[in-house]
Amino acid sequence: MPNLFTKNTLFYGDNLPILQECFSTESIDLIYLDPPFNSKRDYMVFKEEGEGENPAPLQAFKDTWPWDAATQATFEDLCLNASLPLKKLLQTFYDLLGPKQLTAYLVMMTPRLVELHRILKPTGSLYLHCDPTASHYLKLLLDAIFGTKNFRNEIVWKRTSAHNNTKTGFGKIHDRLLYYAKDIRLVCFKPVFEAYKPAYLAAEFKQDEQGRWYKVENLTAPASGGTGGKFCFRGRTPGPSRRWSMKEEELERLWQAGRIKKDQEGRPLLRGQIVYLEEKKGRPIQDWWDDLRRVGNTAKERLGYPTQKPLALLERILQASSNAGAWVLDPFCGCGTTLVAAQKLQRNWVGIELNLQTAALHQKRLEDLFGLFPQRDYEVK
Ligand SMILES: C[S@@+](CC[C@H](N)C(=O)[O-])C[C@H]1O[C@@H](n2cnc3c(N)ncnc32)[C@H](O)[C@@H]1O
Numbered sequence: 001m002p003n004l005f006t007k008n009t010l011f012y013g014d015n016l017p018i019l020q021e022c023f024s025t026e027s028i029d030l031i032y033l034d035p036p037f038n039s040k041r042d043y044m045v046f047k048e049e050g051e052g053e054n055p056a057p058l059q060a061f062k063d064t065w066p067w068d069a070a071t072q073a074t075f076e077d078l079c080l081n082a083s084l085p086l087k088k089l090l091q092t093f094y095d096l097l098g099p100k101q102l103t104a105y106l107v108m109m110t111p112r113l114v115e116l117h118r119i120l121k122p123t124g125s126l127y128l129h130c131d132p133t134a135s136h137y138l139k140l141l142l143d144a145i146f147g148t149k150n151f152r153n154e155i156v157w158k159r160t161s162a163h164n165n166t167k168t169g170f171g172k173i174h175d176r177l178l179y180y181a182k183d184i185r186l187v188c189f190k191p192v193f194e195a196y197k198p199a200y201l202a203a204e205f206k207q208d209e210q211g212r213w214y215k216v217e218n219l220t221a222p223a224s225g226g227t228g229g230k231f232c233f234r235g236r237t238p239g240p241s242r243r244w245s246m247k248e249e250e251l252e253r254l255w256q257a258g259r260i261k262k263d264q265e266g267r268p269l270l271r272g273q274i275v276y277l278e279e280k281k282g283r284p285i286q287d288w289w290d291d292l293r294r295v296g297n298t299a300k301e302r303l304g305y306p307t308q309k310p311l312a313l314l315e316r317i318l319q320a321s322s323n324a325g326a327w328v329l330d331p332f333c334g335c336g337t338t339l340v341a342a343q344k345l346q347r348n349w350v351g352i353e354l355n356l357q358t359a360a361l362h363q364k365r366l367e368d369l370f371g372l373f374p375q376r377d378y379e380v381k
Contacts, residue, residue: 003027008349008378010339010362015331015352019115022381026121028350029188029326032317032338033116034129034309035109036063061306061355065104072099075107085144086110093137106137116331117145120182125152125189125321128178129309135176146180152187153179157313158290177317192320193282194291205277213277216261220270221245235267242270285316292316303361305335314341322347336362343370 004022011018042062065071075094079087090110097103116126126146130138135154143151155177163171181187196204205213220242221228228244230237233251238244244251254260254273261272295301295308302308314337322328324346330338333351335358342349343366351362359380366372374380 005350005379005381008339008343009351009381010333010336010359010374010378011350011352011381012354012356012359013352014354016112016115018352019112019119019331023115023119023329025118026124027327028119028329029121029124030318030322030328030347031116031120031124031126032129032314032328032330033127033332034307034330034334035112035332036061036105037131037133065101065108067099067101067104071104071107074111075103078107078110082110082114083144086114086141089140089144102134102137105134106141109138110141112331113141113145116329117182119329122183122186123188124182125187126180126182127155127317127321128180129175130178131175132172135178139178142178142180146182150181150184151178152181152184152189153177153287155179155287155289157292158288159294179321188321188323188326190320192285192316194285195282196280197283200283201277214274215277215280216271217273217275218271219245219251219260219268219273233268235265236270238270285320289313289316303335303365305358305361308335309337311337311341311344314338315345318342318345318347333362334358336365340365340369343372 001024003024011022042064075090078090082090090107093103093106113128120126126142128138128142139151139154157175157177158173159175160173163173165172181189201213205215207213220238221244223230223241223243228246228248228251230243231248233244233248234255251260251268255268259274261269261274263269292310292312293299295310299310301311318328318338318341322345326347327350328338328342328347329350329352330336331352333339333353336351336353339349339351339362341347353362363374363380366378370377372378
């Protein structure tokens with residue numbers, strides 16, 4: 001069955017039947033999902049009704065998960081029909097936690113994660129945005145669905161610097177993103193870089209006689225890594241636990257260009273590669289993200305939708321795990337941040353959102369930022 005959409009599309013409805021009925025197997029390059037976190041809260045948006053009137057609360061979405069008849073039926077169905085590791089895991093959750101909210105939340109997430117795994121291309125990636133309330137259980141679910149070998153990172157996003165909830169524990173200031181590849185051997189991943197911090201620049205870089213900033217880097221790698229190998233280059237061989245980080249021809253090219261420092265006997269220094277600042281892309285982003293600010297009260301991008309995520313967070317994920325023209329899906333798309341990032345970076349996008357009240361918000365956001373109109377520039381289903 002081909003996908004039941006051919007261009008950028010916004011679906012309104014429950015994502016489970018939409019994923020099952022409208023998405024073909026292995027058709028999506030990148031999935032970011034930011035589902036409700038089991039916060040046991042109902043989120044509201046306030047809409048100004050008019051002058052002099054009180055703002056009217058609209059329910060944006062519920063984040064409470066009673067163990068009801070529908071949950072029991074889904075649980076029983078999964079215990080019969082899911083893969084063996086998933087059946088065992090769900091039964092363990094039930095035994096450990098009982099028929100409670102957290103178990104109901106995990107039962108709700110399970111068939112959705114199974115579907116998301118099905119529709120990912122072999123080169124595809126999934127980022128599940130959650131917080132410590134349930135991240136450890138969600139990781140077990142993802143391990144059972146994707147296989148432990150396809151787990152890539154647990155990214156910590158420090159969303160704020162301090163929180164008031166410090167009376168009975170430490171302030172809760174971070175979210176987590178669980179990043180999995182459909183297949184670790186084929187996954188599309190491109191490192192993303194950030195500019196060096198001034199303190200790092202001052203500590204690591206020096207100026208040469210021509211005023212160019214440079215850094216001296218190691219020419220060797222641990223014996224288990226590096227593409228060079230163990231050999232004698234111009235009178236020097238790396239120690240027992242090390243090897244050259246590049247092939248002999250490349251070392252020779254650097255030597256001839258004067259890009260390797262020498263010791264007093266004229267032999268190459270193992271830590272002697274001269275690299276100029278303008279050749280460096282910056283610091284590769286690690287799994288600890290403390291440089292992306294949450295969407296605060298005064299942020300320009302703020303729409304007033306609860307749990308809106310910063311555009312920069314989505315841009316980073318899309319840059320790392322997709323190319324222009326890729327298909328990006330957000331099955332819990334809230335106020336549409338992923339769609340905006342995808343449109344900005346020339347990716348194709350599909351968003352699914354349960355709450356019909358967000359339709360006007362999505363459509364206005366896409367029109368204001370890109371001049372896009374529903375049905376003309378993208379489909380609404
Ligand atoms: C945490 S918010 C996502 C926020 C989003 N990342 C953003 O930046 O705006 C979760 C969203 O998932 C939606 N949602 C909850 N259950 C859903 C379901 N079964 N199908 C589709 N959307 C759902 C909620 O209405 C809510 O808008």
